[in-house]
Amino acid sequence: xxxxxxxxxxxxxxxxxxxxxxxxxxxxxxxxxxxxxxxxxxxxxxxxxxxxxxxxxxxxxxxxxxxxxxxxxxxxxxxxxxxxxxxxxxxxxxxxxxxxxxxxxxxxxxxxxxxxxxxxxxxxxxxxxxxxxxxxxxxxxxxxxxxxxxxxxxxxxxxxxxxxxxxxxxxxxxxxxxxxxxxxxxxxxxxxxxxxxxxxxxxxxxxxxxxxxxxxxxxxxxxxxxxxxxxxxxxxxxxxxxxxxxxxxxxxxxxxxxxxxxxxxxxxxxxxxxxxxxxxxxxxxxxxxxxxxxxxxxxxxxxxxxxxxxxxxxxxxxxxxxxxxxxxxxxxxxxxxxxxxxxxxxxxxxxxxxxxxxxxxxxxxxxxxxxxxxxxxxxxxxxxxxxxxxxxxxxxxxxxxxxxxxxxxxxxxxxxxxxxxxxxxxxxxxxxxxxxxxxxxxxxxxxxxxxxxxxxxxxxxxxxxxxxx
Amino acid sequence: xxxxxxxxxxxxxxxxxxxxxxxxxxxxxxxxxxxxxxxxxxxxxxxxxxxxxxxxxxxxxxxxxxxxxxxxxxxxxxxxxxxxxxxxxxxxxxxxxxxxxxxxxxxxxxxxxxxxxxxxxxxxxxxxxxxxxxxxxxxxxxxxxxxxxxxxxxxxxxxxxxxxxxxxxxxxxxxxxxxxxxxxxxxxxxxxxxxxxxxxxxxxxxxxxxxxxxxxxxxxxxxxxxxxxxxxxxxxxxxxxxxxxxxxxxxxxxxxxxxxxxxxxxxxxxxxxxxxxxxxxxxxxxxxxxxxxxxxxxxxxxxxxxxxxxxxxxxxxxxxxxxxxxxxxxxxxxxxxxxxxxxxxxxxxxxxxxxxxxxxxxxxxxxxxxxxxxxxxxxxxxxxxxxxxxxxxxxxxxxxxxxxxxxxxxxxxxxxxxxxxxxxxxxxxxxxxxxxxxxxxxxxxxxxxxxxxxxxxxxxxxxxxxxxx
Numbered sequence: 001x002x003x004x005x006x007x008x009x010x011x012x013x014x015x016x017x018x019x020x021x022x023x024x025x026x027x028x029x030x031x032x033x034x035x036x037x038x039x040x041x042x043x044x045x046x047x048x049x050x051x052x053x054x055x056x057x058x059x060x061x062x063x064x065x066x067x068x069x070x071x072x073x074x075x076x077x078x079x080x081x082x083x084x085x086x087x088x089x090x091x092x093x094x095x096x097x098x099x100x101x102x103x104x105x106x107x108x109x110x111x112x113x114x115x116x117x118x119x120x121x122x123x124x125x126x127x128x129x130x131x132x133x134x135x136x137x138x139x140x141x142x143x144x145x146x147x148x149x150x151x152x153x154x155x156x157x158x159x160x161x162x163x164x165x166x167x168x169x170x171x172x173x174x175x176x177x178x179x180x181x182x183x184x185x186x187x188x189x190x191x192x193x194x195x196x197x198x199x200x201x202x203x204x205x206x207x208x209x210x211x212x213x214x215x216x217x218x219x220x221x222x223x224x225x226x227x228x229x230x231x232x233x234x235x236x237x238x239x240x241x242x243x244x245x246x247x248x249x250x251x252x253x254x255x256x257x258x259x260x261x262x263x264x265x266x267x268x269x270x271x272x273x274x275x276x277x278x279x280x281x282x283x284x285x286x287x288x289x290x291x292x293x294x295x296x297x298x299x300x301x302x303x304x305x306x307x308x309x310x311x312x313x314x315x316x317x318x319x320x321x322x323x324x325x326x327x328x329x330x331x332x333x334x335x336x337x338x339x340x341x342x343x344x345x346x347x348x349x350x351x352x353x354x355x356x357x358x359x360x361x362x363x364x365x366x367x368x369x370x371x372x373x374x375x376x377x378x379x380x381x382x383x384x385x386x387x388x389x390x391x392x393x394x395x396x397x398x399x400x401x402x403x404x405x406x407x408x409x410x411x412x413x414x415x416x417x418x419x420x421x422x423x424x425x426x427x428x429x430x431x432x433x434x435x436x437x438x439x440x441x442x443x444x445x446x447x448x449x450x451x452x453x454x455x456x457x458x459x460x461x462x463x464x465x466x467x468x469x
Numbered sequence: 470x471x472x473x474x475x476x477x478x479x480x481x482x483x484x485x486x487x488x489x490x491x492x493x494x495x496x497x498x499x500x501x502x503x504x505x506x507x508x509x510x511x512x513x514x515x516x517x518x519x520x521x522x523x524x525x526x527x528x529x530x531x532x533x534x535x536x537x538x539x540x541x542x543x544x545x546x547x548x549x550x551x552x553x554x555x556x557x558x559x560x561x562x563x564x565x566x567x568x569x570x571x572x573x574x575x576x577x578x579x580x581x582x583x584x585x586x587x588x589x590x591x592x593x594x595x596x597x598x599x600x601x602x603x604x605x606x607x608x609x610x611x612x613x614x615x616x617x618x619x620x621x622x623x624x625x626x627x628x629x630x631x632x633x634x635x636x637x638x639x640x641x642x643x644x645x646x647x648x649x650x651x652x653x654x655x656x657x658x659x660x661x662x663x664x665x666x667x668x669x670x671x672x673x674x675x676x677x678x679x680x681x682x683x684x685x686x687x688x689x690x691x692x693x694x695x696x697x698x699x700x701x702x703x704x705x706x707x708x709x710x711x712x713x714x715x716x717x718x719x720x721x722x723x724x725x726x727x728x729x730x731x732x733x734x735x736x737x738x739x740x741x742x743x744x745x746x747x748x749x750x751x752x753x754x755x756x757x758x759x760x761x762x763x764x765x766x767x768x769x770x771x772x773x774x775x776x777x778x779x780x781x782x783x784x785x786x787x788x789x790x791x792x793x794x795x796x797x798x799x800x801x802x803x804x805x806x807x808x809x810x811x812x813x814x815x816x817x818x819x820x821x822x823x824x825x826x827x828x829x830x831x832x833x834x835x836x837x838x839x840x841x842x843x844x845x846x847x848x849x850x851x852x853x854x855x856x857x858x859x860x861x862x863x864x865x866x867x868x869x870x871x872x873x874x875x876x877x878x879x880x881x882x883x884x885x886x887x888x889x890x891x892x893x894x895x896x897x898x899x900x901x902x903x904x905x906x907x908x909x910x911x912x913x914x915x916x917x918x919x920x921x922x923x924x925x926x927x928x929x930x931x932x933x934x935x936x937x938x
Contacts, residue, residue, distance in 0.1 A: 011936035012929070087793025103599035107576065111599060121790045123847070125840035126870075127749035129818040130572035130580060155789055157832050158822045158843055165823030190829050197828040211793075254938045271805055272741065272782055280596035291794035298798025311802030313741055315784060320624055321590045323906060324556025324680075325760035329767025331902035333780030336740055349598040353627045354634030359666040360659050363626050365916040371594040374627055374914065378592070380930045381909030387929060388905065397937075401595075433800035436857065437792060440850030445843065447834040460481070460856060461849045467480035468866075469723045 004399040006241075006408045008254040012383065013261055013338070013392040022335055022390045024264065032260040037250040039422045043415070044246055052429075053206060054213035054414060058238035058407070063204075064231050067218050070181065070201060071225040074115075078143045080135060081226050083119040084159045085147035085219075088211020089183075090121035091288040092220030092410075098284040099406050100229045113228035115143070123155045132166065139170050139179065143226075147183040147219055149205045151191025154441055160191075176200060183218050210429055212292045213414055216407075230403045237407025245415040255412055258394070259419030265338040265392060266312045273312045274330070277342035278319035278379040281401050285342075286316035289413055296417045296428035303425050310424050312338075320378040327382060331389040339386060341395040343379055347372045348400065473868040475710075475877045477723040481852065482730055482807070482861040491804055491859045493733065501729040506719040508891045512884070513715055521898075522675065523682035523883060527707035527876070532673075533700050536687050539650065539670060540694040543584075547612045549604060550695050552588040553628045554616035554688075557680020558652075559590035560757040561689030561879075567753040568875050569698045582697035584612070592624045601635065608639050608648065612695075616652040616688055618674045620660025623910055629660075645669060652687050679898055681761045682883055685876075699872045706876025714884040724881055727863070728888030734807040734861060735781045742781045743799070746811035747788035747848040750870050754811075755785035758882055765886045765897035772894050779893050781807075789847040796851060800858040808855060810864040812848055816841045817869065 015023035024032070047055045057063070074081075083093050097119075102111040106118075120128060135142055144163050148156045167175050176198055183203045184191035195202045203218035214220065216238055221231045245255035262273060273293065275286045298311030317326050319341070330337065350370045356363035366374070383393050396412075398405050421428025440457055443450035484492035493501070516524045526532070552562050566588075571580040575587075589597060604611055613632050617625045636644050645667055652672040653660040664671045672687035683689065685707055690700045714724035731742060742762065744755045767780030786795050788810070799806065819839045825832035835843070852862050865881075867874045890897025909926055912919035 007937045009932065009937050011933050014936070017929070086790060090790075091794065103596040104603045105599075108599075108603045111602065121793075122749055122787070123789060123840045123844050124749040125816050125819045125844070127572040128840065129820050130577075132820070133580065134573045134577045151829070152831065153793075154835065154843060154847070157825075158835050158840065161823045161825060161832065161835065162820060162840075164826070190831055193828050194826050197826065252938060257938055271803060280591055280593040287794070294795045294798035294802075298800075298802035300801035309801065309803050311798045313784065313798065313802070313805070315782065318591070320592060321555065321559075323903070324590075324622075325560065325756070326763045327906060328900045328902045329763035329780045329782065331767075331905075332769035332778065333763075333767035333782070334740060334778050336782070347594050350594045351598050351601070351631060354630045356626075356630060357633070357663050357666065359662050360620070362621065362659055363630065365911065365914055366623065366627050366630065369914060371592045371597065371627065371631075374623060374910075375592050375594070377910050377913035378623070378906070380913055380926065381906045384909050384926045384929050385902070385906040389902070431797045433797045433854070433858070434792070436800075437796060437847075437850045437854040440853050441843075441847050442834065444846035444849055445834055445838060457849065457853045460486070460853050463478065464480050467483070468476045468478050469721060469726055 004402050004405040006399070006405050006412070007397045008258055009395040009397060010257060010261060012387055013394060018387055018390040018392060022392060024261070028264070032264055033250040036256050036260040036419065036423065037248070039419060040246070040248045040250065040253060040256055043418055043422065044248070052418065053208040055242070057206065057209070057216040058235040058242065058411065063218055064221060064235060066203060067221045067225050067231065070203065071222065074143055074226065077141060078115045078226070079141035080138060080143070081115040081117050081223060082135070082142060082144045083117070083147060083223050084144060084156055084163065085119070086121040086153060086155045087291060088214050089147035089156070089219055090119050091291055092215025093223040094119050095284040095288040096215070096220060096224045096229055096406065097227060099281045099401060100224070100403055101227055103280065114226050117223060117227050119223070120159060121155070123158055128159065136166065136170065139167060143179055143181060145181045145183060145222055146191065147205070148191050149185050149211070150189040151184060151194065152189070154438070154445070157190070181222065183222065210431070212295055215288065215410060233403035234407040237404040238411035241408040241411040245412060255415040255419050258412070258416045259423055261394065262312065262338060262416070263420055263423040270336050270338050270392070271312055272315055272337040273340065274315045274317050274337050275340045275342070276317040276319050276322065278375055279342060279344045279398070279401060280318070282342050282344070283316070283318050285406070285409065290314045290316055292413060292417050295431050297420055297424055297426065299424070299426040300433070301426070303427065308426070310426065319382065320375065323378065323382055327385070330391065331385060335391060337391065339391060339393045341379060341383060341393065342398065343376065343395050344398045344401055346400040473871050473874040475868070475874050475881070476866045477727055478864040478866060479726060479730060481856055482863060487856055487859040487861060491861060493730070497733070501733055502719040505725050505729040505888065505892065506717070508888060509715070509717045509719065509722060509725055512887055512891065513717070521887065522677040524711070526675065526678065526685040527704040527711060527880065532687055533690060533704060535672065536690045536694050536700065539672065540691065543612055543695065546610060547584045547695070548610035549607060549612070550584040550586050550692060551604070551611060551613045552586070552616060552692050553613060553625055553632065554588070555590040555622060555624045556760060557683050558616035558625070558688055559588050560760055561684025562692040563588050564753040564757040565684070565689060565693045565698055565875065566696060568750045568870060569693070569872055570696055572749065583695050586692060586696050588692070589628060590624070592627055597628065605635065605639065608636060612648055612650065614650045614652060614691055615660065616674070617660050618654050618680070619658040620653060620663065621658070623907070623914070626659070650691065652691065679900070681764055684757065684879060702872035703876040706873040707880035710877040710880040714881060724884040724888050727881070727885045728892055730863065731781065731807060731885070732889055732892040739805050739807050739861070740781055741784055741806040742809070743784045743786055743806050744809045744811065745786040745788050745791065747844055748811060748813045748870060749787070751811050751813070752785070752787050754875070754878065759783040759785055761882060761886050764900050766889055766893055766895065768893070768895040769902070770895070772896065777895070779895065788851065789844065792847065792851055796854070799860065800854060804860060806860065808860060808862045810848060810852060810862065811867065812845065812864050813867045813870055815869045
């Protein structure tokens with residue numbers, strides 16, 4: 001149990017702070033409440049009808065038990081865990097690891113309590129090759145977790161075929177059983193067939209849950225459990241947030257308020273939504289959010305079948321780093337952004353700034369303060385500067401960063417996405433536009449079923465030297 | 470010498486490909502040429518008058534000599550190099566390292582020919598603390614390169630004060646001379662004073678070159694040289710690109726064409742500029758570009774003194790990873806983006822995809838192909854899908870990724886930024902909006918000179934519980 005509650009602070013989007021040209025007046029906020037409140041009951045009803053199974057993942061204690069049982073089998077002998085997956089099969093694992101384990105985890109055996117973790121969500125031959133060179137003499141102590149609902153995702157399939165061959169060549173074909181965990185559909189699909197045929201250890205990708213909503217299933221939990229993260233506490237955080245985001249009182253519901261504000265500003269021409277944590281550990285939650293937000297809300301057609309071409313563009317920034325990169329634009333560029341800061345009130349570890357050299361008394365004001373105070377002062381200063389430029393700012397406050405607060409955050413943003421989908425009047429759970437690119441890849445890789453498409457792509461793919469400079 | 474030339478391919482922004490509602494017609498391209506061509510002579514003249522000293526950095530062979538001389542002093546005994554800097558003092562170092570050294574460089578002593586490299590561009594106590602815990606018993610073999618023009622950047626100053634104390638405590642005050650390299654102003658400023666007082670080894674931040682244009686000075690070159698990167702070849706690439714971007718023939722000048730296209734689409738409502746490399750090694754060049762583009766072009770006031778609030782928002786994406794995260798939005802969301810792919814035609818290292826398991830013949834089409842073919846097919850497929858959705862796409866082609874091509878790329882984008890600044894009619898070399906945040910940080914840290922400001926910030930900084938949910 002933990003009481004590290006997170007909270008959404010939204011005063012700094014209000015007209016009282018940044019003026020009515022860019023801020024939300026009290027009247028507008030009342031209108032947002034009226035528009036959004038009925039959606040809370042609607043989403044609760046959909047959830048009760050089983051239409052949004054991601055909502056129930058935090059209650060599936062049997063999943064976390066399976067995950068932990070499997071993880072404990074590897075406890076002794078695994079020194080390197082390698083996740084092969086992409087999109088929703090990778091971003092949750094990366095986010096949890098960065099959030100909840102030390103920065104030097106992979107490099108410092110003293111600071112880690114599980115295997116090193118590598119997540120490969122790409123097919124770059126130099127990157128993957130560099131890793132395979134390193135790992136080839138460490139395979140005895142390496143476990144690969146291949147994650148794909150269907151097994152037909154080209155990137156993951158290619159990686160997996162290479163890894164299986166390497167394991168067979170070096171450790172023998174029988175080694176796959178001890179060195180591969182397949183996370184895939186319970187019943188059907190290519191990876192399920194392979195898993196059954198090769199009798200691989202496996203976990204399930206739950207039915208009806210899109211990749212981007214799957215982090216609280218075995219998809220995200222296995223690597224977390226292997227690396228010593230308290231997945232029960234993570235799920236407890238999500239369950240506790242579930243109570244808050246199911247509250248039919250709009251003014252008490254952080255997901256409804258967050259979605260209403262995001263949707264409102266999008267309609268006022270702010271097509272960019274920046275998430276900017278002032279905490280290194282939270283930075284990869286932004287990439288998880290980028291997928292959740294972009295793939296769920298970027299839609300051509302609404303539920304009435306009308307062409308709408310909507311969707312805010314999520315942008316990742318990091319404080320203080322990006323103050324020295326993006327804040328000039330954020331303050332003086334077009335007022336086309338809504339900012340969401342993530343702020344941590346208590347850091348587990350702190351460092352006192354040492355005295356200034358005698359010859360530089362101008363640095364004396366820093367001496368004796370903790371780095372966390374400097375970091376949070378930079379956040380307050382940046383927010384102040386943005387407010388002076390009339391830019392709307394939200395803050396998600398973390399009492400501290402632990403599995404409990406991260407579980408809350410994940411669930412808050414998942415349900416915020418459902419609310420935003422309802423406000424945009426689109427289906428937030430599909431991704432129809434991804435299909436053409438997948439088919440075009442099949443075509444260009446010579447797949448016999450897609451040769452008509454290959455003929456169509458070729459003219460676009462050929463270089464016309466007239467336009468090369 | 471290398472002949473790995475880079476080229477800008479722009480056919481897929483043309484109306485012939487994506488239609489005239491979102492594409493550029495031949496007539497419009499002619500107009501862009503007329504508008505932009507005179508700026509080439511103007512920029513060349515400014516450069517000859519010494520107004521853009523960054524343009525001359527690739528010719529300063531004495532700098533690269535100094536850098537290499539200093540690097541060679543540490544060759545034997547340095548196992549860890551730590552850069553302390555932020556913004557332009559960090560992003561170039563990170564970009565060069567990711568681009569030109571192996572993915573597993575820090576973890577695999579076999580794959581590296583220099584010290585491990587760590588760049589700290591933040592003041593997160595957990596992140597920095599995790600590193601200090603690891604490094605505290607390795608200080609004998611650790612060198613810190615502190616980079617700041619003035620020495621008054623709070624983040625870098627705080628880090629440096631902590632590190633100096635740690636070195637003094639563990640290795641003795643005299644150790645600073647052997648474990649610190651200060652890169653700072655040649656004559657004035659806080660870090661210059663400290664450097665002289667403590668007789669630290671030092672390198673120069675050149676005069677008149679903003680941080681974001683400084684990667685080809687000692688700022689970016691020292692860590693690169695230490696880590697075995699061929700900095701002479703990097704500068705040669707930049708010099709060879711200089712010839713191309715100085716060409717007064719618009720149709721032969723990739724920087725002028727790139728800037729003209731970027732500016733044109735911004736004015737047609739595409740306020741987001743996405744850079745999406747299909748190569749892991751190039752990914753951190755996107756963060757370098759994000760600063761260059763955002764801080765240079767995000768401006769409230771134009772050269773006539775009129776309020777304009779302009780500036781495209783640069784966004785980093787990575788192929789194929791972000792196909793499974795952002796491409797749904799990129800195809801179906803609002804047509805508010807210009808895409809720039811980075812494509813590598815030849816990878817130094819490649820991996821053949823192994824045979825599919827017998828039970829999964831549907832994966833057979835992948836077997837036997839190289840990963841680089843899959844990666845580039847994914848790029849072509851994604852571009853094809855975007856073009857079907859009428860989204861404009863540029864591609865920067867790299868024959869291969871080496872110091873020569875990366876040097877070209879850096880110089881191309883620096884000069885593109887100068888052209889874009891001229892087209893937007895703003896000053897691309899200042900960053901006036903950053904100042905208020907710096908002063909507000911001083912105020913919140915209790916600096917005696919800024920207490921009036923602290924009083925103004927306090928009301929914004931206090932939590933109003935009514936808006937916390």
